[in-house]
Amino acid sequence: MATAELAGKHLVLGMTGGIACYKIAELTRLLTKAGATVQVVMTEAATQFITPVTMQALSGRPVYTSQWDARMPNNMAHIDLSREADAIVIAPASTDFLAKLAHGMADDLLSTLCIARDCPLLVVPAMNRQMWQNPATQRNVAQLRADGVDVLGPDSGPQACGEIGDGRMLEAAATYEAIASFFSSKILSGRRVLLTAGPTFEPLDPVRGITNRSSGKMGFALARAAQQAGADVHLVAGPVALETPWGVFREDVQTAQQMHDAVMRSVADADIFIGVAAVADWRVDHASEHKIKKTAGRALPSFTFVENPDILASVANLPHPPFAVGFAAESDNLELHGEEKRVRKNVPLLIGNLGPLTFGLDDNEVILFEAGGATRLPRADKLTLARALIAEIAKRLPDTSLIR
Numbered sequence: 001m002a003t004a005e006l007a008g009k010h011l012v013l014g015m016t017g018g019i020a021c022y023k024i025a026e027l028t029r030l031l032t033k034a035g036a037t038v039q040v041v042m043t044e045a046a047t048q049f050i051t052p053v054t055m056q057a058l059s060g061r062p063v064y065t066s067q068w069d070a071r072m073p074n075n076m077a078h079i080d081l082s083r084e085a086d087a088i089v090i091a092p093a094s095t096d097f098l099a100k101l102a103h104g105m106a107d108d109l110l111s112t113l114c115i116a117r118d119c120p121l122l123v124v125p126a127m128n129r130q131m132w133q134n135p136a137t138q139r140n141v142a143q144l145r146a147d148g149v150d151v152l153g154p155d156s157g158p159q160a161c162g163e164i165g166d167g168r169m170l171e172a173a174a175t176y177e178a179i180a181s182f183f184s185s186k187i188l189s190g191r192r193v194l195l196t197a198g199p200t201f202e203p204l205d206p207v208r209g210i211t212n213r214s215s216g217k218m219g220f221a222l223a224r225a226a227q228q229a230g231a232d233v234h235l236v237a238g239p240v241a242l243e244t245p246w247g248v249f250r251e252d253v254q255t256a257q258q259m260h261d262a263v264m265r266s267v268a269d270a271d272i273f274i275g276v277a278a279v280a281d282w283r284v285d286h287a288s289e290h291k292i293k294k295t296a297g298r299a300l301p302s303f304t305f306v307e308n309p310d311i312l313a314s315v316a317n318l319p320h321p322p323f324a325v326g327f328a329a330e331s332d333n334l335e336l337h338g339e340e341k342r343v344r345k346n347v348p349l350l351i352g353n354l355g356p357l358t359f360g361l362d363d364n365e366v367i368l369f370e371a372g373g374a375t376r377l378p379r380a381d382k383l384t385l386a387r388a389l390i391a392e393i394a395k396r397l398p399d400t401s402l403i404r
Helices: 021-033 052-059 077-083 095-103 109-115 129-133 135-146 172-183 217-228 256-269 311-316 334-345 382-396 399-403
Strands: 010-015 037-042 087-093 121-125 155-158 164-168 192-197 232-237 249-252 272-275 282-284 305-307 323-328 349-353 363-370 373-381
Touching (some): 010 109, 021 087, 121 172, 363 382
Parallel strands (some): 010 087, 087 121, 232 249
Antiparallel strands (some): 282 305
């Protein structure tokens, strides 16, 4: 997470009653770490689950709980608290509070503040699965969406009551991602992005295989940046230990052939294809069905290799291809090899890693190769660089991308 991602943003963080209040401590930490100022407002029910003292310590600001709070010079906290806010976020948002918002009720500080606001409102529902599925709750949520309120979640999984299902509040990190996405410029709104990331793994036998050092960090950062820019993102990921970015559809694969097949199944729906994955060029012709044993005196095993399909070239040479972007990881002479690869793959834009291979590192420096020449971007952390690359891609999209 870039430390200044929400720099200059002021958020009113409203907390209602629910066990998920414990998640808001971590959410507040993430928001303030990202540069936002956070003004916490709690309902009386919320104070039964976590104390105002805790939230004051985490936010660094006094917490408001009563509409009769006299700390405001005009005694109008319900007006003044929202006037400088870039958004109000209600997390957790209880069943009761969603109903209040949907019907315009204003009987405490937080509900009155929401009704009197002139800034966006985001709600993060948290409740039992039956409460979430209740027709009344679904009507209220539909009404809130119709009123322009952003509903983030809920998630599905184990709940405090011991049941499993929809209604669970998003985890703090996912809630943070959704808030950060809300504030991002939607330069790819309406676009569909298909993206590959990570390494591939080509088996030699059931336990061994050929792979590479790609961590997937750059591809996952690009998926996150594209989603935050408003795109519908389909991420085809090789074997990596990374969490799926908020709002991104992820499809896991292992081999280059599986990655190729996944891409070709979905590419007809894509406006943009970004091939970030470090795909193996070759695979063993016939992997062993059983583990290859090491036996004294036995000859070393030998393998016959066959070439894997070229995913980027396959996409770029379709009759009606999406805007195709490739990546090149070279150990020497990037300027020569990068442009040569762009022409050979028949792509309008190829991004080359500058300098030594950057697998596993948290920052990078790249050169953009295109028909008009090469452009160098300064070294940055991978998320900052991903946002810059998404902006560069957006500038180069043809007007016909949406109507292919």
